[in-house]
Amino acid sequence: MNDMKIPAAGAGRKVDPVTFEVLRNVFNYACERMTSVLQRSSFSPILADMLDFSNAVYTADLKLVAQAANCPVHLAAMAFSAEAAVEEIGYENLNEGDVLVLNDPYRGGTHINDITFVMPIFHEAELMGFAVSRGHWMDLGGGAAGGQAFSGTHIAGEGLRIPPMKIYERGVVNKGLLSLIINNTRTPHFVRGDLQAHVGALRAAELEFHRAAKRYGIDTVKSAMQDLIAYTERIVRKSIDAIPDGVYEAFDYADTDGISGKPVRLQVRVEVSGSNITVDFEGTDPICAGAINSPFANTSSAVYYSLQFFLAPSAPANAGMFNPISIRLPDNCWLNAKWPAPTIGCTTLTSSKITSAIWQALGKAIPNRITASTCSDSNWFVASVKDQNGLVDVFSDLPAGGWGGTPYDDGMSVTMDPLGNCMNMPAETAELLFPIRYESFELRRDSAGAGRNRGGLGAVFKVRFLGDGELSMETSRTIEGSPGANGGTRSAVQRGTKIGPDGKTEVIGGLDENGQWKNPLLSAHKFAPGETFMFETTGGGGWGNPLTRSVERVLNDVKDDYISVESAKAHYGVVIDASSMTVDEAATARLRQAAVG
Template sequence: MSSTTNNNVVTTELNPITFEVLRSVFDFASDRMATVLQRSSFSPILADMLDFSNAIYDADLQLLSQAANCPIHLAAMKFSAEAAVNGIGKENIVEGDVLVVNDPYQGGTHINDITFVKPIYHHDHLVGYAVSRGHWMDLGGGAAGGQAFSTHIAAEGLRLPPLKIFSQGKVNQDLLSIILNNSRTPHFIKGDLQAHLGALLAAETEIQRACDRYGRETVTLAMKRIQTYTENMVRASIKDIPDGVYEAEDYADTDGISHDKVKLKVKLTVKDSNITVDFSGTDPICKGAINSPKANTISAALYSLQFFLVPDAPQNQGLFNPIEVILPEGCWLNAQWPAPTIACTTLTSSKITSAIWQALAKAIPHKVTGSTGADANWFVASCVSETGETDVFSDLPAGGWGGTPYADGMSVTMDPLGNCMNMAAETAELFFPIAYEAFELRQDSAGAGQHRGGLGSVFKVRFLGGGAVGMETSRTIEGSPGVAGGLPSVVQRSSHILANGDTHVIGGFNAEGEWKNPLLAAHKFEADEVFMFESTGGGGWGNPHKRPVADVLEDVLDEYISIESAERYYGVVIHPQSLTVDEAATQALRATA
């Protein structure tokens, strides 16, 4: 490199050591954003459940680095950043400004996901942008958390176009007052806003420090080189997939208004080092609130593919350049105003992932897993204390992941759409007037297979002073599909348990075979009543009769599967008294399968 002048290094080359150091700096800066946001936020959905994402973009708004936060946010944030900068106008943005937007039709997902964008300058030169997105507990609407499941976006809360929330470091009090006035949880908002600002400032500090040390030209050159480096890795990985056209379908059980299934269709075309993802043939925009905005759909498609391309590559724009997404106008994966979108992340993106994985299974069955529980199962409730105070409580009772070509699926793990955590019972009970009665593995919930799916869970919450439940879920008609001969998992179900112990199914199939709409909006609970949700496991991988008998017995002893399921799905006969395998009966049963 040449010498340093005025803190800037003039160079046309980048040696490998400096390249690797700056790559690590970019990654560290994003990770530091996540640490600051988690540790300084006020609301449990950010501080404990980690429902947020952070990333840094170069001056051309190309992704430079991102923290390992929510996948469904990360690729979509580029669209929000572009909408914010273009909406305000780059010429109108100065140092110290922070832009905000949550409009689903301007790069957003659902209204609760609010995005903040801060330009990063070095000696008056724009070098990039820090972007932080978080799911805020409540931004108004017709039900707690915006889960009104209505037919118009207005029912889901406050929709912000690109605006300045900070101007030259000073907060916009008028805008902040509007946000506070439109939330059921204003006590969280100022703290969460400051936490996002802290995350943005952390990124700014690290990038400016790198520019001071290595020179702005060297840093900006590294930004472009790292994106090319990742793109080359991804293209090499795509070449390992056989060229061809691979199709699959999945569906949502309902849009909440009609009882008809809502189909999505995907066609993957692999050619040399490129992949085209075509959603032509997908159903039209729905009346109900499961529509997915363009940014959300593209994000889901991109992260679904990256699981099986180069997951360990540096996370930047190079991940996405080899992938083209074709998204027809007027379909439910390309929502337009006023289509409601509240379930787009938690429900719809899961179905996109499942369909893409099923299509990939036809191309690379030796790599692809069975479908996950394929839903975030977003539970949100207004709850009332015994003294009459109200608050909003949320959780994400996870399901299982699909069996893999190498091992069983993970049990009770957040869907691929989010790197989120379940709310700790101790935290929830400290903050809210509720009591956890159960959060345990659900027996027989996984899809059978040579490598079975992971198990789902049984989630029970008692309302101490009453409340109203919103619940977004699917997979209540059919379970999550298996691959390579694996079987699907069981269905999901929501129930209302009265104080006297009587149980009524309020989402999914009841004992009489009657199906109830699983998209719940403000379903009322009295004091001492319990909400129960039974999540599904992942789909199985491979023929269940190829599963080692010893593994089936171990699953029975661990109460992962029942004796009846061992015989029905795996062809393994177990004596109920001794809990030992009847080897002769098992051999005969498997021989006739």
């Protein structure tokens, strides 16, 4: 943005505390209204039901002012897309009623399916700020449904890559660009409705800004934006001051990039100095051939939200959260993707590994505050499905896993990874719209890491195809589960299985019963009518030594079928009679004493 003509951010007017608080809530409400409009009016279930979208408002110089509690991996990255769009179009070419669009992963984007809409907000011909809405669109082409061409090695195989353009100019839709998008998707029936939903969301924010400007004046509104950002920065810096200065290192990895079959390493060094944090990824593996590379904006977003969990999660969410944080990325690493590296798995797989590594590093700085790693994947799958009339549609879901144990309690079960604040697809919606049947979505016993506070449980998810299908999926944690914290153990591994109509099973991703590992990054894996896809998600890592978990809590977990009798003995040193559901206290005492000895 160095060459852009950037409008003044604010007039420097003093905003009294009452007006400041009123406008702070106006900014938040604008984002909440955006969310309500987008969810209620969108056509595709991934937006309307799964809530895979984000909304935010920005100052005239593109600093985040407020955001809705939407998808974390979108929210910080959206500013990069807004900057790229305005830089390309130019401030001087922005008009009231314009809406800019882009989804280029290398220009502030994440993966191609995340499409961003940017609208300038004018009041009496003066630019007040911007409304930005990003949503995951079901399909924008590519070599497999949802762009999940994990067998490919070029971004072109993942779908239509849109540079910054005007999709609306002075309120009039660009019919040529809209036709181009419709011609490059497997789900054209969703496109017009979803576009209108995003534009409706943007206009909802515009309306709230107009109301505020009419009541308080544009200079007061602009000044309140700057005051709000500065307020959040003070809170965040105070929380960083409470972390001991030092350098804290950790690593994590993706099981594979889908091409090499070898793990892809992520190395992180968190440096705390006063009220500043630097996150350095020196030592991370280079750009890989497969489609898990993360663009700079996506990596930055993952860093920011990973840290905010333990800095100032209750502070107003705006650019002040980011100012104390610096990021160092080697130029040629898989967390700093450059054209033509494929990126389709960057949000759902890679972001979660960044979070896990950062939390492990922070565990060395604030061990009594840290949470063990979550399932660390969103397990995103997409399937093209054919109905009895031969029509093909695209179905998607996000089978959630468990969060890690905390210093205070067990982890949450079957909860979306921190990268997204999304929902799983409701079975009723899926069965109504697509030729499939849900067979189960239930807690998975023994999936959580053991600990004084165990991880939350994962799930067993089964969906049966009623017609021909092709399933693509990204996942990981198939070699070993998510790590624990402060002596807690890892969770179980994840696994994808095909089940035939006769009940015969075949592991298609992860470790089979013979210990043979299969690549879990699936691309257009064929399913015949009557075949079932089963995915077993993992839980979160455990927190603290499992032998310090009370015998009563272990017994209750067995009674609730969260852990097996065998697991109670092996991990917690608690011997339980399965027939009577009672604890053999003498045997338990001997076993725990021997383990301590």
